[in-house]
Amino acid sequence: MKKEIAPHYRPLHNFVKKRVNNTQDAEDLTQEIFLKFAKSWDDKVHIHLKAWLYTIARNSITDYYRTRKTSPRELYDIAMEDEGQRDRALEELSGCIRYFIQELPAHYRQVLQLYAIEELSQKEIAKRLDMNHATVRSKVQRGRKQLKQLITACCEVSQNGRGNIAAYAKKGHCSGNC
Secondary structure, rough: HHHHHHHHHHHHHHHHHHHHHOOHHHHHHHHHHHHHHOOOOOOHHHHHHHHHHHHHHHHHHHHHHHHHOHHHHHHHHHHHHHHHHHHHHHHHHHHHHHHHHHOOOHHHHHHHHHHHHHOOHHHHHHHHOOHHHHHHHHHHHHHHHHHHHHHHHHHEEOOOOOOOOEEEEEOOOOOOOO
């Protein structure tokens, strides 16, 4: 494990130092991040080691500011960086999601296509498909459940504490096109 994380130490330390004004605190946080990483080490994370390290780093920096009663603006800036990371992971997975949506039964496929890909609200979908809003809400919920089952059958997905995707890896037996 030491071999795999050694190249990440200096860039991660610089990442932390840019976000924490105190050099000593940045050093302590970096050590804490690698300690948390070592405790959570899993061979599945190895594939997306960098993403996992930076997820731990962002969460640790947020905790650092929370304990010091940091201004809401600083916490907002950190959260927005986390959203950028999440958006990149979702962008990488979007091809998989599109593929798996096509594998759903037609009545879920159409609703999830509009909801997840075209980003329409459930009310907009109900109007477009001339359906009751409650029916659309139910189909989105059930379709998402089936979509999750398809994805987890094919991919190993790790989530951070907020439920966002932190890392993923395709399982060897999967015949999916992602």
